[in-house]
Amino acid sequence: KQEVTQIPAALSVPEGENLVLNCSFTDSAIYNLQWFRQDPGKGLTSLLLIQSSQREQTSGRLNASLDKSSGRSTLYIAASQPGDSATYLCAVGAGGTSYGKLTFGQGTILTVHP
Amino acid sequence: SAVISQKPSRDICQRGTSLTIQCQVDSQVTMMFWYRQQPGQSLTLIATANQGSEATYESGFVIDKFPISRPNLTFSTLTVSNMSPEDSSIYLCSATDRAPSGANVLTFGAGSRLTVL
Numbered sequence: 445k446q447e448v449t450q451i452p453a454a455l456s457v458p459e460g461e462n463l464v465l466n467c468s469f470t471d472s473a474i475y476n477l478q479w480f481r482q483d484p485g486k487g488l489t490s491l492l493l494i495q496s497s498q499r500e501q502t503s504g505r506l507n508a509s510l511d512k513s514s515g516r517s518t519l520y521i522a523a524s525q526p527g528d529s530a531t532y533l534c535a536v537g538a539g540g541t542s543y544g545k546l547t548f549g550q551g552t553i554l555t556v557h558p
Numbered sequence: 559s560a561v562i563s564q565k566p567s568r569d570i571c572q573r574g575t576s577l578t579i580q581c582q583v584d585s586q587v588t589m590m591f592w593y594r595q596q597p598g599q600s601l602t603l604i605a606t607a608n609q610g611s612e613a614t615y616e617s618g619f620v621i622d623k624f625p626i627s628r629p630n631l632t633f634s635t636l637t638v639s640n641m642s643p644e645d646s647s648i649y650l651c652s653a654t655d656r657a658p659s660g661a662n663v664l665t666f667g668a669g670s671r672l673t674v675l
Contacts, residue, residue, distance in 0.1 A: 486668055488650070544589045
């Protein structure tokens with residue numbers, strides 16, 4: 445059974461810092477990996493999707509990497525801003541008959557203070 | 559990308575009652591899913607909503623407690639039956655969608671926050 449772990453559980457940084465969020469998973473036979481952002485009381489916003497054959501994806505100040513063999517992914521946020529404050533969720537997608545099903549980590553609560 | 563609307567956005571319910579949550583997608587989608595997020599927890603998949611057939615439930619979830627309908631490719635409902643305080647959660651609908659890159663992504667609704675007294 446796939447298990448996804450995110451470290452740290454919470455992170456508080458001053459504005460402008462570059463930071464790294466970590467995600468690890470136990471079963472390397474994944475279809476894809478997706479990073480989401482969740483704001484309090486809101487749904488999920490997809491940030492980056494990495495297919496199993498890819499090593500990284502970039503969108504603006506965000507960069508996500510994937511090392512399938514070691515079961516790890518990182519989300520790098522450059523020049524953090526107070527508006528980045530949210531919970532960041534890593535989710536691993538299965539393929540085959542389980543296509544579309546995601547296993548989520550517990551999330552990292554990020555606070556960026558001015 | 560697809561836009562998913564959920565109703566109600568929140569509700570307070572009495573123990574023993576049932577509530578149906580609606581999920582509407584603005585385009586036809588192949589697959590729809592229902593997730594639960596209990597307080598302070600991450601998301602757990604409840605079931606896959608199959609168009610024209612019975613939903614496929616994950617371990618620990620049963621049809622009697624969480625009946626699901628999917629009458630067409632843009633709409634699904636989840637009913638939480640005979641509610642207890644342990645059912646207080648955010649329930650999220652999701653659907654497969656195409657990213658600009660062409661890859662399939664999961665898009666989520668804003669969720670329905672249920673509080674059971």
